[in-house]
Amino acid sequence: MRALVAAAIGLAAALALVLTVTAVGAPQGETSPKPLLTTVPGPKK
């Protein structure tokens, strides 16, 4: 019985962690202030 409770705790923790991380998700970011280029950029460093 105690083993079952331990397994259930482990499973619940895994579910909670994954659901939280996916609910938060990755940040959207912002639109870059850089323009659409109409000149040829120099060599990339």
Add this chain to the structure above:
Amino acid sequence: MRRKASLVLLAFAVFLVALAPLLRWYAFPRLAKIPAGQYQEMVLEAKPATLLEYSSMKAKEVEKVTIVQTLKGNVEESEKIERSAGRDVVVWDSLSYVQGPDGKMVSAIPERYIFDAHSQAPVHATGEMVDGDRVRREGIEFKWPFLTEKRDYEYFDAQTRTSAPIHYKGERTFRGMDVYYFEQTIPWTKVKYPKKMPMPGIDATKLEQQTGTTRWYTTRRMFWVDPVTGAPVNGEEIHQEELRGGSLLGGRDKVTAFAGHVKMREDYIDSTVELVRTNRVAVLMLTSYLPWGFLLLGGSLFALALYLEARDRRPGDSAENTTLRPEPVGT
């Protein structure tokens, strides 16, 4: 005490073993997405190239034609579309700016590409366009989906405004990376004039109607794609454009407007490969490294928990068993 330790180990083992498939099949499809605010520039060159000189309407061989392609994620627009679409959306405003050897503009074609941030499936919303013309894209453009498959994809061609299959042609090695090679050939097709051309005072939208001269195009495009991220690490095009018939050519059947083998500039190949290598590790963490690592660690902890439990229950080890041992008969 040992019993307690084995129960804690069991909880951790279940936690890790459950986390492995959840991470791969639940978290990964939701977390892996193109950032809405991405900004990327690319420089491609055709060296040498054939280019139409509009003042004489004659094709000339030139040393180099450069194409500067910029992709800019429009976060405000993507958030607006997400509210009605109910899913993560990316809006890319792009510009393909073609520059001749004299540094002057040859053409400039803007696009708005709207797609699902996770699957790269096109999303149809107001504003989707090529050079100001409303389009309805099918398939992909610029990038393949995460975990690219060994199959043909529908690829959108901005010049013809249509989609056609881009064929999977096998695995290749590019700069030490295992990539998938794709190829698409667009046969000679009549296409629209770009709205921005180096012909001052002439309305490109009425050029065909006024002169009867039509613009034709064919291309063979090649992509070397990292299958983990779906990002191309190299791209080339064997591109040809012609003007045919009408009063603009002064009696000639056709004239080459542009011809050249377009390749990515070396420094941009290097930076793209470097960027893709970094992103590849992030994707592999969610699809492979962490799930397998958690599974192995969880399995080990489970085995350890069982071992401790078994030792705890072994007869002869506990004080209870010692006191209850029967005495020999006849003493």
